[in-house]
Amino acid sequence: MSKFSQLLQDVLRLCSKYYPIYLSGMKNTLLLALIGTVLGCVIGFVCGVLNTIPFDPRDPFRKRALVKCVRGVIRAYVELFRGTPMVLQAVFIYYALPYFTDGAARFSSVWAASILVVSVNTGAYMTESVRGGIISVDPGQVEGAMAIGLTHVQAMMYVILPQAVRSILPQIGNNFIINLKDTSVMFMISFTDFFAAHRGVVGATYLYFPSAVIEMIGYLTMTLISSFLLRRMEQRLEGSSSFELVVADPLTLTSGVYRNPGSDELFRERSRDYTGKD
Amino acid sequence: MDREPILEVRHLSKTFGTNPVLKDINFEINQQDVISIIGPSGSGKSTLLRCINLLETPTAGSILYRGRDITELGKDVYSYRAKVGMVFQSFNLFDNLTVMENCTLGQTRVLHRDREEAEEYALQILSRVGMAPYCNARPRQLSGGQKQRVAIARAMALDPEVILFDEPTSALDPELVGEVLDVMRDLAGQGMTMAVVTHEMTFARQVSNRVVFMDDGIIMEEGSPEEVFTDPQNERTREFLGRYLGR
Numbered sequence: 001m002s003k004f005s006q007l008l009q010d011v012l013r014l015c016s017k018y019y020p021i022y023l024s025g026m027k028n029t030l031l032l033a034l035i036g037t038v039l040g041c042v043i044g045f046v047c048g049v050l051n052t053i054p055f056d057p058r059d060p061f062r063k064r065a066l067v068k069c070v071r072g073v074i075r076a077y078v079e080l081f082r083g084t085p086m087v088l089q090a091v092f093i094y095y096a097l098p099y100f101t102d103g104a105a106r107f108s109s110v111w112a113a114s115i116l117v118v119s120v121n122t123g124a125y126m127t128e129s130v131r132g133g134i135i136s137v138d139p140g141q142v143e144g145a146m147a148i149g150l151t152h153v154q155a156m157m158y159v160i161l162p163q164a165v166r167s168i169l170p171q172i173g174n175n176f177i178i179n180l181k182d183t184s185v186m187f188m189i190s191f192t193d194f195f196a197a198h199r200g201v202v203g204a205t206y207l208y209f210p211s212a213v214i215e216m217i218g219y220l221t222m223t224l225i226s227s228f229l230l231r232r233m234e235q236r237l238e239g240s241s242s243f244e245l246v247v248a249d250p251l252t253l254t255s256g257v258y259r260n261p262g263s264d265e266l267f268r269e270r271s272r273d274y275t276g277k278d
Numbered sequence: 279m280d281r282e283p284i285l286e287v288r289h290l291s292k293t294f295g296t297n298p299v300l301k302d303i304n305f306e307i308n309q310q311d312v313i314s315i316i317g318p319s320g321s322g323k324s325t326l327l328r329c330i331n332l333l334e335t336p337t338a339g340s341i342l343y344r345g346r347d348i349t350e351l352g353k354d355v356y357s358y359r360a361k362v363g364m365v366f367q368s369f370n371l372f373d374n375l376t377v378m379e380n381c382t383l384g385q386t387r388v389l390h391r392d393r394e395e396a397e398e399y400a401l402q403i404l405s406r407v408g409m410a411p412y413c414n415a416r417p418r419q420l421s422g423g424q425k426q427r428v429a430i431a432r433a434m435a436l437d438p439e440v441i442l443f444d445e446p447t448s449a450l451d452p453e454l455v456g457e458v459l460d461v462m463r464d465l466a467g468q469g470m471t472m473a474v475v476t477h478e479m480t481f482a483r484q485v486s487n488r489v490v491f492m493d494d495g496i497i498m499e500e501g502s503p504e505e506v507f508t509d510p511q512n513e514r515t516r517e518f519l520g521r522y523l524g525r
Contacts, residue, residue, distance in 0.1 A: 056335050143333055144370030148384035148436060149360035158383055162374040245411045 010210035018201050025197030026218055032193060033179035036118030041172055044126020047074045049156050052134050081124035087185040090117045094189040114191045118183060122175050129171035133164030166237060173230035177223050194218055281309040284440050284471060285330060290339035292325055299325045301495040307440055312466045313473045314482035317492035318518060323475040327442045331364050360388045363433030363441035367448050369425040371417040377428050378413040381435045389436060403431045407461045423454030427461050440471040447478055479522045483507050491515045
Protein backbone atom coordinates (compact mmCIF):
# COMPACT_ATOMS: atom_id res chain seq x y z
CA MET A 1 0.00 0.00 0.00
CA SER A 2 2.83 2.32 0.82
CA LYS A 3 4.10 1.80 -2.74
CA PHE A 4 0.84 3.11 -4.11
CA SER A 5 0.84 6.19 -1.95
CA GLN A 6 4.43 6.79 -2.99
CA LEU A 7 3.39 6.46 -6.64
CA LEU A 8 0.56 8.91 -6.05
CA GLN A 9 2.98 11.37 -4.49
CA ASP A 10 5.45 11.01 -7.35
CA VAL A 11 2.77 11.47 -9.94
CA LEU A 12 1.42 14.55 -8.21
CA ARG A 13 4.90 15.97 -7.88
CA LEU A 14 5.64 15.44 -11.55
CA CYS A 15 2.33 16.93 -12.50
CA SER A 16 2.70 20.02 -10.41
CA LYS A 17 6.23 20.65 -11.56
CA TYR A 18 6.15 19.60 -15.22
CA TYR A 19 2.52 20.08 -16.22
CA PRO A 20 3.36 22.75 -18.85
CA ILE A 21 5.58 20.22 -20.65
CA TYR A 22 2.94 17.47 -20.51
CA LEU A 23 0.17 19.81 -21.57
CA SER A 24 2.05 21.26 -24.51
CA GLY A 25 2.98 17.69 -25.50
CA MET A 26 -0.69 16.72 -25.42
CA LYS A 27 -1.59 19.78 -27.44
CA ASN A 28 1.01 18.92 -30.08
CA THR A 29 -0.10 15.29 -30.21
CA LEU A 30 -3.75 16.26 -30.66
CA LEU A 31 -2.93 18.86 -33.27
CA LEU A 32 -0.67 16.56 -35.26
CA ALA A 33 -3.17 13.69 -35.13
CA LEU A 34 -6.02 15.99 -36.16
CA ILE A 35 -4.20 17.68 -39.04
CA GLY A 36 -2.70 14.38 -40.16
CA THR A 37 -6.08 12.64 -40.15
CA VAL A 38 -7.84 15.47 -41.99
CA LEU A 39 -5.16 15.70 -44.69
CA GLY A 40 -4.99 11.91 -44.83
CA CYS A 41 -8.73 11.82 -45.45
CA VAL A 42 -8.40 14.33 -48.27
CA ILE A 43 -5.68 12.17 -49.85
CA GLY A 44 -7.78 9.05 -49.25
CA PHE A 45 -10.92 10.52 -50.82
CA VAL A 46 -9.08 11.81 -53.87
CA CYS A 47 -7.27 8.49 -54.39
CA GLY A 48 -10.42 6.48 -53.66
CA VAL A 49 -12.43 8.42 -56.25
CA LEU A 50 -9.62 8.22 -58.84
CA ASN A 51 -9.38 4.51 -58.15
CA THR A 52 -13.03 3.93 -59.02
CA ILE A 53 -13.17 5.79 -62.34
CA PRO A 54 -14.92 3.30 -64.59
CA PHE A 55 -13.61 2.46 -68.04
CA ASP A 56 -14.82 0.34 -70.83
CA PRO A 57 -12.95 -1.69 -73.44
CA ARG A 58 -14.49 0.53 -76.10
CA ASP A 59 -13.06 3.71 -74.64
CA PRO A 60 -10.19 5.29 -76.56
CA PHE A 61 -6.78 3.83 -75.78
CA ARG A 62 -5.55 7.08 -74.23
CA LYS A 63 -8.28 7.08 -71.61
CA ARG A 64 -7.79 3.42 -70.75
CA ALA A 65 -4.03 3.84 -70.45
CA LEU A 66 -4.44 6.90 -68.26
CA VAL A 67 -6.95 5.22 -65.93
CA LYS A 68 -4.78 2.14 -65.60
CA CYS A 69 -1.70 4.25 -64.98
CA VAL A 70 -3.45 6.23 -62.23
CA ARG A 71 -4.61 2.99 -60.60
CA GLY A 72 -1.07 1.59 -60.72
CA VAL A 73 0.43 4.65 -59.10
CA ILE A 74 -2.17 4.65 -56.33
CA ARG A 75 -1.68 0.92 -55.76
CA ALA A 76 2.07 1.42 -55.42
CA TYR A 77 1.57 4.34 -53.02
CA VAL A 78 -0.80 2.35 -50.83
CA GLU A 79 1.44 -0.70 -50.70
CA LEU A 80 4.57 1.33 -49.98
CA PHE A 81 3.17 3.36 -47.10
CA ARG A 82 1.03 0.61 -45.64
CA GLY A 83 3.90 -1.85 -45.79
CA THR A 84 6.61 0.12 -43.97
CA PRO A 85 6.73 1.40 -40.38
CA MET A 86 5.87 5.04 -39.86
CA VAL A 87 9.06 5.57 -37.82
CA LEU A 88 11.15 4.64 -40.82
CA GLN A 89 9.06 6.77 -43.15
CA ALA A 90 9.66 9.72 -40.84
CA VAL A 91 13.41 9.12 -40.79
CA PHE A 92 13.47 8.65 -44.56
CA ILE A 93 11.58 11.82 -45.35
CA TYR A 94 13.34 13.92 -42.73
CA TYR A 95 16.90 12.93 -43.55
CA ALA A 96 16.61 12.35 -47.30
CA LEU A 97 16.61 16.03 -48.23
CA PRO A 98 19.84 17.00 -46.42
CA TYR A 99 21.50 13.78 -47.56
CA PHE A 100 20.91 14.41 -51.24
CA THR A 101 21.66 18.11 -51.11
CA ASP A 102 24.65 17.85 -48.78
CA GLY A 103 22.76 19.67 -46.06
CA ALA A 104 21.74 22.60 -48.27
CA ALA A 105 18.04 21.80 -48.09
CA ARG A 106 16.19 20.44 -45.10
CA PHE A 107 12.72 20.59 -43.63
CA SER A 108 12.42 24.05 -42.15
CA SER A 109 10.26 22.75 -39.34
CA VAL A 110 9.83 19.41 -37.74
CA TRP A 111 6.08 20.13 -37.85
CA ALA A 112 6.03 20.11 -41.65
CA ALA A 113 7.90 16.82 -41.80
CA SER A 114 5.67 15.22 -39.16
CA ILE A 115 2.44 16.38 -40.76
CA LEU A 116 3.66 15.12 -44.13
CA VAL A 117 4.51 11.68 -42.76
CA VAL A 118 1.33 11.24 -40.74
CA SER A 119 -1.02 12.44 -43.47
CA VAL A 120 0.61 10.46 -46.26
CA ASN A 121 0.53 7.39 -44.02
CA THR A 122 -3.12 7.90 -43.07
CA GLY A 123 -3.93 8.60 -46.72
CA ALA A 124 -2.67 5.16 -47.68
CA TYR A 125 -5.05 3.48 -45.26
CA MET A 126 -7.93 5.84 -46.08
CA THR A 127 -7.60 5.15 -49.81
CA GLU A 128 -8.57 1.55 -49.19
CA SER A 129 -11.33 2.50 -46.74
CA VAL A 130 -12.83 4.98 -49.20
CA ARG A 131 -12.69 2.41 -52.00
CA GLY A 132 -14.48 -0.06 -49.74
CA GLY A 133 -17.10 2.53 -48.83
CA ILE A 134 -17.74 3.38 -52.47
CA ILE A 135 -18.05 -0.29 -53.43
CA SER A 136 -20.55 -0.86 -50.61
CA VAL A 137 -23.02 1.70 -52.03
CA ASP A 138 -25.78 0.08 -54.10
CA PRO A 139 -24.73 0.10 -57.80
CA GLY A 140 -28.26 1.27 -58.61
CA GLN A 141 -27.31 4.65 -57.11
CA VAL A 142 -24.54 5.05 -59.68
CA GLU A 143 -26.92 4.05 -62.46
CA GLY A 144 -29.53 6.51 -61.25
CA ALA A 145 -26.89 9.24 -61.26
CA MET A 146 -25.63 8.31 -64.70
CA ALA A 147 -29.17 8.14 -66.07
CA ILE A 148 -29.81 11.82 -65.25
CA GLY A 149 -26.55 12.81 -66.93
CA LEU A 150 -24.18 13.34 -64.02
CA THR A 151 -20.45 12.86 -64.62
CA HIS A 152 -18.43 10.41 -62.52
CA VAL A 153 -17.12 13.18 -60.28
CA GLN A 154 -20.58 14.73 -59.85
CA ALA A 155 -22.12 11.35 -59.04
CA MET A 156 -19.40 10.82 -56.45
CA MET A 157 -19.78 14.28 -54.91
CA TYR A 158 -23.54 14.45 -54.60
CA VAL A 159 -24.71 10.84 -54.42
CA ILE A 160 -22.10 8.18 -53.76
CA LEU A 161 -19.68 9.73 -51.27
CA PRO A 162 -22.39 11.14 -48.98
CA GLN A 163 -23.68 7.57 -48.68
CA ALA A 164 -20.24 5.99 -48.53
CA VAL A 165 -19.23 8.31 -45.69
CA ARG A 166 -21.53 6.45 -43.32
CA SER A 167 -19.44 3.35 -43.70
CA ILE A 168 -16.16 5.27 -43.96
CA LEU A 169 -16.70 7.37 -40.82
CA PRO A 170 -15.86 4.58 -38.34
CA GLN A 171 -12.62 4.11 -40.27
CA ILE A 172 -11.82 7.81 -40.02
CA GLY A 173 -12.35 7.57 -36.27
CA ASN A 174 -10.15 4.51 -36.14
CA ASN A 175 -7.38 6.31 -37.98
CA PHE A 176 -7.63 9.35 -35.74
CA ILE A 177 -7.24 7.24 -32.63
CA ILE A 178 -4.38 5.26 -34.16
CA ASN A 179 -2.73 8.57 -35.06
CA LEU A 180 -3.13 9.90 -31.50
CA LYS A 181 -1.02 7.00 -30.30
CA ASP A 182 1.32 6.43 -33.22
CA THR A 183 2.46 10.01 -33.51
CA SER A 184 4.55 9.07 -30.46
CA VAL A 185 7.17 7.70 -32.85
CA MET A 186 7.76 11.22 -34.17
CA PHE A 187 10.18 11.83 -31.29
CA MET A 188 12.65 10.17 -33.68
CA ILE A 189 12.77 13.36 -35.69
CA SER A 190 12.57 15.39 -32.47
CA PHE A 191 8.91 16.29 -32.65
CA THR A 192 7.82 17.39 -29.16
CA ASP A 193 4.62 15.41 -28.72
CA PHE A 194 3.15 13.94 -25.54
CA PHE A 195 5.58 11.02 -25.52
CA ALA A 196 8.55 13.31 -26.10
CA ALA A 197 7.40 15.18 -22.98
CA HIS A 198 7.77 11.92 -21.07
CA ARG A 199 11.29 11.45 -22.38
CA GLY A 200 12.17 14.99 -21.43
CA VAL A 201 10.79 14.66 -17.91
CA VAL A 202 12.40 11.32 -17.10
CA GLY A 203 15.70 12.60 -18.46
CA ALA A 204 15.63 15.17 -15.70
CA THR A 205 13.99 13.22 -12.88
CA TYR A 206 14.58 9.50 -13.57
CA LEU A 207 10.99 8.87 -12.40
CA TYR A 208 10.30 6.46 -15.28
CA PHE A 209 7.28 4.67 -13.91
CA PRO A 210 5.33 7.59 -12.42
CA SER A 211 5.75 9.52 -15.64
CA ALA A 212 4.61 6.49 -17.64
CA VAL A 213 1.47 6.39 -15.49
CA ILE A 214 0.78 10.00 -16.40
CA GLU A 215 1.31 9.17 -20.08
CA MET A 216 -1.06 6.20 -19.89
CA ILE A 217 -3.80 8.26 -18.26
CA GLY A 218 -3.19 11.12 -20.70
CA TYR A 219 -3.39 8.96 -23.82
CA LEU A 220 -6.45 7.10 -22.55
CA THR A 221 -8.20 10.38 -21.77
CA MET A 222 -7.56 11.66 -25.28
CA THR A 223 -8.68 8.47 -27.00
CA LEU A 224 -11.79 7.97 -24.84
CA ILE A 225 -12.98 11.53 -25.41
CA SER A 226 -12.32 11.14 -29.12
CA SER A 227 -14.28 7.91 -29.43
CA PHE A 228 -17.17 9.48 -27.55
CA LEU A 229 -17.22 12.49 -29.89
CA LEU A 230 -16.88 10.29 -32.96
CA ARG A 231 -19.82 8.17 -31.91
CA ARG A 232 -21.89 11.30 -31.42
CA MET A 233 -20.97 12.41 -34.94
CA GLU A 234 -22.07 9.09 -36.39
CA GLN A 235 -25.44 9.35 -34.69
CA ARG A 236 -25.83 12.87 -36.01
CA LEU A 237 -25.20 11.62 -39.52
CA GLU A 238 -27.93 9.01 -39.29
CA GLY A 239 -30.44 11.84 -39.27
CA SER A 240 -34.05 11.85 -38.27
CA SER A 241 -36.27 8.98 -39.32
CA SER A 242 -39.47 10.99 -39.55
CA PHE A 243 -40.49 13.79 -41.86
CA GLU A 244 -43.22 16.36 -42.17
CA LEU A 245 -45.74 16.64 -44.93
CA VAL A 246 -45.81 20.02 -46.56
CA VAL A 247 -49.50 20.34 -47.29
CA ALA A 248 -52.18 19.43 -44.79
CA ASP A 249 -54.24 17.50 -47.27
CA PRO A 250 -56.57 15.11 -45.42
CA LEU A 251 -56.22 12.45 -48.09
CA THR A 252 -52.46 12.36 -48.02
CA LEU A 253 -52.39 12.64 -44.24
CA THR A 254 -53.87 9.22 -43.71
CA SER A 255 -51.17 7.57 -45.71
CA GLY A 256 -48.42 10.08 -45.17
CA VAL A 257 -47.74 10.66 -41.48
CA TYR A 258 -45.96 7.53 -40.75
CA ARG A 259 -42.74 6.77 -38.99
CA ASN A 260 -40.29 4.76 -40.94
CA PRO A 261 -39.95 1.33 -39.35
CA GLY A 262 -36.21 1.51 -39.94
CA SER A 263 -34.00 0.56 -42.79
CA ASP A 264 -33.34 -2.86 -41.28
CA GLU A 265 -36.99 -3.79 -41.56
CA LEU A 266 -37.36 -4.13 -45.30
CA PHE A 267 -40.62 -5.59 -46.54
CA ARG A 268 -42.40 -4.80 -43.29
CA GLU A 269 -43.60 -1.38 -44.18
CA ARG A 270 -47.28 -2.19 -43.78
CA SER A 271 -47.02 -4.41 -40.73
CA ARG A 272 -48.35 -1.68 -38.44
CA ASP A 273 -51.80 -1.45 -39.93
CA TYR A 274 -52.02 -4.75 -41.67
CA THR A 275 -52.90 -7.55 -39.30
CA GLY A 276 -53.63 -10.22 -41.87
CA LYS A 277 -57.25 -10.62 -40.73
CA ASP A 278 -58.83 -9.18 -43.82
CA MET B 279 -48.19 8.64 -89.54
CA ASP B 280 -45.07 10.58 -90.35
CA ARG B 281 -43.69 11.73 -87.05
CA GLU B 282 -40.01 12.32 -86.91
CA PRO B 283 -37.98 9.58 -85.29
CA ILE B 284 -36.19 10.53 -82.08
CA LEU B 285 -34.21 7.34 -81.76
CA GLU B 286 -33.32 4.82 -84.41
CA VAL B 287 -31.77 1.52 -83.37
CA ARG B 288 -29.82 -0.04 -86.25
CA HIS B 289 -28.44 -3.60 -86.23
CA LEU B 290 -27.82 -3.39 -82.50
CA SER B 291 -26.04 -6.35 -80.90
CA LYS B 292 -24.86 -6.83 -77.38
CA THR B 293 -22.92 -9.74 -75.98
CA PHE B 294 -21.91 -10.30 -72.39
CA GLY B 295 -18.74 -12.35 -72.64
CA THR B 296 -19.65 -14.99 -75.18
CA ASN B 297 -23.32 -14.77 -74.37
CA PRO B 298 -25.34 -12.88 -77.02
CA VAL B 299 -28.17 -10.94 -75.40
CA LEU B 300 -29.28 -8.76 -78.30
CA LYS B 301 -29.02 -9.91 -81.90
CA ASP B 302 -29.40 -7.43 -84.73
CA ILE B 303 -32.15 -5.29 -83.24
CA ASN B 304 -33.82 -2.71 -85.50
CA PHE B 305 -36.52 -0.35 -84.40
CA GLU B 306 -37.26 3.29 -83.88
CA ILE B 307 -38.96 5.52 -81.38
CA ASN B 308 -40.93 8.32 -82.99
CA GLN B 309 -42.25 11.51 -81.46
CA GLN B 310 -45.20 10.78 -79.14
CA ASP B 311 -44.83 7.04 -79.45
CA VAL B 312 -45.79 4.92 -76.48
CA ILE B 313 -44.02 1.65 -77.15
CA SER B 314 -44.50 -1.39 -74.95
CA ILE B 315 -41.73 -3.92 -75.10
CA ILE B 316 -42.96 -7.27 -73.89
CA GLY B 317 -41.48 -10.72 -73.76
CA PRO B 318 -40.24 -13.37 -71.36
CA SER B 319 -37.57 -12.65 -68.76
CA GLY B 320 -34.06 -12.83 -70.13
CA SER B 321 -35.15 -11.93 -73.63
CA GLY B 322 -33.00 -8.79 -73.68
CA LYS B 323 -35.70 -6.17 -73.18
CA SER B 324 -33.97 -4.41 -70.30
CA THR B 325 -30.58 -4.64 -72.00
CA LEU B 326 -32.09 -2.91 -75.02
CA LEU B 327 -33.24 0.03 -72.89
CA ARG B 328 -29.91 0.12 -71.06
CA CYS B 329 -28.06 0.26 -74.38
CA ILE B 330 -30.25 3.15 -75.52
CA ASN B 331 -29.28 5.08 -72.40
CA LEU B 332 -25.66 3.94 -72.71
CA LEU B 333 -25.70 2.26 -69.32
CA GLU B 334 -24.42 -0.65 -71.39
CA THR B 335 -22.12 -0.14 -74.34
CA PRO B 336 -23.45 -1.81 -77.49
CA THR B 337 -21.15 -4.47 -78.95
CA ALA B 338 -22.12 -3.70 -82.55
CA GLY B 339 -24.57 -1.61 -84.50
CA SER B 340 -25.60 1.94 -83.88
CA ILE B 341 -28.22 3.97 -82.09
CA LEU B 342 -29.05 7.26 -83.76
CA TYR B 343 -30.46 10.11 -81.72
CA ARG B 344 -31.86 12.66 -84.15
CA GLY B 345 -29.52 11.23 -86.74
CA ARG B 346 -26.40 11.27 -84.55
CA ASP B 347 -24.71 8.06 -83.40
CA ILE B 348 -24.81 8.08 -79.60
CA THR B 349 -21.81 5.78 -79.18
CA GLU B 350 -19.67 8.56 -80.64
CA LEU B 351 -20.96 11.44 -78.54
CA GLY B 352 -17.85 11.85 -76.39
CA LYS B 353 -18.55 14.44 -73.72
CA ASP B 354 -22.06 15.12 -75.03
CA VAL B 355 -23.13 11.80 -73.55
CA TYR B 356 -24.12 13.60 -70.34
CA SER B 357 -26.53 15.99 -71.97
CA TYR B 358 -27.81 13.12 -74.13
CA ARG B 359 -28.66 11.12 -71.02
CA ALA B 360 -30.60 14.07 -69.66
CA LYS B 361 -32.65 14.10 -72.87
CA VAL B 362 -33.45 10.41 -72.49
CA GLY B 363 -34.97 9.80 -69.08
CA MET B 364 -34.83 6.44 -67.40
CA VAL B 365 -37.06 4.88 -64.76
CA PHE B 366 -35.72 1.74 -63.13
CA GLN B 367 -37.39 -1.33 -61.71
CA SER B 368 -35.59 -0.76 -58.40
CA PHE B 369 -36.30 3.03 -58.45
CA ASN B 370 -32.65 4.00 -57.83
CA LEU B 371 -33.65 7.20 -56.10
CA PHE B 372 -30.76 8.91 -54.35
CA ASP B 373 -31.11 7.68 -50.78
CA ASN B 374 -29.10 10.52 -49.26
CA LEU B 375 -31.28 13.24 -50.77
CA THR B 376 -34.86 14.37 -50.15
CA VAL B 377 -37.57 13.90 -52.74
CA MET B 378 -37.13 17.53 -53.74
CA GLU B 379 -33.35 17.24 -54.05
CA ASN B 380 -33.74 14.09 -56.13
CA CYS B 381 -35.73 16.16 -58.60
CA THR B 382 -33.45 19.21 -58.60
CA LEU B 383 -29.98 17.61 -58.73
CA GLY B 384 -30.04 16.95 -62.47
CA GLN B 385 -31.67 20.29 -63.21
CA THR B 386 -29.00 22.29 -61.42
CA ARG B 387 -25.93 20.18 -62.28
CA VAL B 388 -26.69 19.00 -65.80
CA LEU B 389 -29.06 21.64 -67.18
CA HIS B 390 -27.50 24.43 -65.06
CA ARG B 391 -30.82 25.87 -63.97
CA ASP B 392 -30.59 27.99 -60.86
CA ARG B 393 -31.81 26.54 -57.60
CA GLU B 394 -35.05 28.46 -57.22
CA GLU B 395 -36.15 27.78 -60.76
CA ALA B 396 -35.31 24.10 -60.35
CA GLU B 397 -37.25 23.83 -57.09
CA GLU B 398 -40.27 25.54 -58.50
CA TYR B 399 -40.29 23.27 -61.52
CA ALA B 400 -39.69 20.17 -59.39
CA LEU B 401 -42.64 21.08 -57.19
CA GLN B 402 -44.82 21.53 -60.25
CA ILE B 403 -43.88 18.09 -61.55
CA LEU B 404 -44.11 16.43 -58.15
CA SER B 405 -47.66 17.65 -57.82
CA ARG B 406 -48.45 16.16 -61.23
CA VAL B 407 -47.44 12.74 -59.89
CA GLY B 408 -49.16 13.48 -56.56
CA MET B 409 -45.96 13.59 -54.54
CA ALA B 410 -45.59 17.29 -53.79
CA PRO B 411 -46.58 16.91 -50.11
CA TYR B 412 -43.69 14.51 -49.63
CA CYS B 413 -40.99 16.81 -51.01
CA ASN B 414 -39.12 16.83 -47.68
CA ALA B 415 -39.22 13.07 -47.21
CA ARG B 416 -36.35 10.78 -47.98
CA PRO B 417 -36.74 7.79 -50.30
CA ARG B 418 -36.50 5.20 -47.51
CA GLN B 419 -39.55 6.75 -45.88
CA LEU B 420 -41.75 6.14 -48.93
CA SER B 421 -43.66 3.14 -50.19
CA GLY B 422 -42.62 1.49 -53.44
CA GLY B 423 -45.34 3.14 -55.45
CA GLN B 424 -44.46 6.54 -54.06
CA LYS B 425 -40.78 5.98 -54.82
CA GLN B 426 -41.56 5.09 -58.39
CA ARG B 427 -43.71 8.18 -58.83
CA VAL B 428 -40.82 10.29 -57.53
CA ALA B 429 -38.48 8.48 -59.93
CA ILE B 430 -40.78 9.40 -62.79
CA ALA B 431 -40.81 13.01 -61.59
CA ARG B 432 -37.00 12.98 -61.39
CA ALA B 433 -36.82 11.92 -65.02
CA MET B 434 -39.47 14.42 -66.13
CA ALA B 435 -37.80 17.33 -64.35
CA LEU B 436 -35.10 17.30 -67.02
CA ASP B 437 -37.66 17.81 -69.80
CA PRO B 438 -36.62 14.64 -71.61
CA GLU B 439 -37.69 13.94 -75.16
CA VAL B 440 -38.33 10.32 -74.32
CA ILE B 441 -38.58 8.37 -71.09
CA LEU B 442 -37.48 4.75 -70.91
CA PHE B 443 -39.26 2.62 -68.31
CA ASP B 444 -37.50 -0.58 -67.28
CA GLU B 445 -40.20 -2.75 -65.69
CA PRO B 446 -41.44 0.16 -63.56
CA THR B 447 -44.04 -1.87 -61.68
CA SER B 448 -42.31 -5.23 -61.29
CA ALA B 449 -40.97 -4.49 -57.81
CA LEU B 450 -44.32 -3.27 -56.49
CA ASP B 451 -47.01 -5.19 -54.71
CA PRO B 452 -50.29 -5.46 -56.65
CA GLU B 453 -51.99 -2.69 -54.68
CA LEU B 454 -49.32 -0.15 -55.59
CA VAL B 455 -49.05 -0.99 -59.29
CA GLY B 456 -52.17 1.01 -60.08
CA GLU B 457 -50.91 4.37 -58.82
CA VAL B 458 -47.77 4.11 -60.95
CA LEU B 459 -49.64 2.99 -64.06
CA ASP B 460 -52.05 5.89 -63.59
CA VAL B 461 -49.18 8.34 -63.66
CA MET B 462 -47.76 6.70 -66.78
CA ARG B 463 -51.15 6.69 -68.47
CA ASP B 464 -51.46 10.37 -67.65
CA LEU B 465 -48.04 11.07 -69.17
CA ALA B 466 -48.88 9.16 -72.33
CA GLY B 467 -52.11 11.12 -72.61
CA GLN B 468 -50.14 14.36 -72.53
CA GLY B 469 -48.05 13.28 -75.48
CA MET B 470 -44.88 12.14 -73.72
CA THR B 471 -42.78 9.80 -75.81
CA MET B 472 -42.25 6.58 -73.88
CA ALA B 473 -40.69 3.15 -74.27
CA VAL B 474 -41.88 0.78 -71.59
CA VAL B 475 -40.54 -2.66 -70.81
CA THR B 476 -43.43 -4.22 -68.98
CA HIS B 477 -45.28 -7.34 -67.95
CA GLU B 478 -48.51 -5.34 -67.53
CA MET B 479 -50.39 -6.58 -70.57
CA THR B 480 -53.45 -4.45 -69.90
CA PHE B 481 -51.29 -1.34 -69.91
CA ALA B 482 -49.50 -2.44 -73.07
CA ARG B 483 -52.80 -3.06 -74.77
CA GLN B 484 -54.67 0.06 -73.67
CA VAL B 485 -52.04 2.76 -73.53
CA SER B 486 -49.38 2.01 -76.11
CA ASN B 487 -49.64 2.68 -79.83
CA ARG B 488 -47.03 0.06 -80.67
CA VAL B 489 -46.13 -3.26 -79.08
CA VAL B 490 -42.79 -4.96 -79.56
CA PHE B 491 -42.48 -8.61 -78.64
CA MET B 492 -38.94 -9.79 -77.94
CA ASP B 493 -37.61 -13.25 -77.29
CA ASP B 494 -34.08 -14.60 -77.19
CA GLY B 495 -32.52 -11.26 -78.12
CA ILE B 496 -34.61 -10.82 -81.26
CA ILE B 497 -37.66 -8.70 -82.05
CA MET B 498 -40.12 -11.43 -82.96
CA GLU B 499 -43.09 -9.25 -83.69
CA GLU B 500 -43.96 -5.58 -83.82
CA GLY B 501 -47.26 -3.92 -84.46
CA SER B 502 -50.24 -2.07 -83.09
CA PRO B 503 -51.69 -3.47 -79.86
CA GLU B 504 -54.75 -4.79 -81.73
CA GLU B 505 -52.57 -6.66 -84.21
CA VAL B 506 -50.25 -8.15 -81.63
CA PHE B 507 -52.83 -9.00 -78.99
CA THR B 508 -55.73 -10.19 -81.12
CA ASP B 509 -53.97 -11.64 -84.12
CA PRO B 510 -50.33 -12.45 -83.37
CA GLN B 511 -48.51 -13.70 -86.46
CA ASN B 512 -45.58 -15.33 -84.70
CA GLU B 513 -45.99 -18.73 -83.05
CA ARG B 514 -43.83 -17.67 -80.07
CA THR B 515 -45.90 -14.49 -79.55
CA ARG B 516 -49.08 -16.53 -79.54
CA GLU B 517 -47.67 -18.91 -76.95
CA PHE B 518 -46.43 -16.07 -74.73
CA LEU B 519 -49.61 -14.03 -74.90
CA GLY B 520 -51.75 -17.11 -74.40
CA ARG B 521 -50.15 -17.59 -71.04
CA TYR B 522 -50.79 -13.96 -70.08
CA LEU B 523 -54.27 -13.56 -71.47
CA GLY B 524 -55.38 -16.94 -70.21
CA ARG B 525 -56.28 -18.39 -73.56
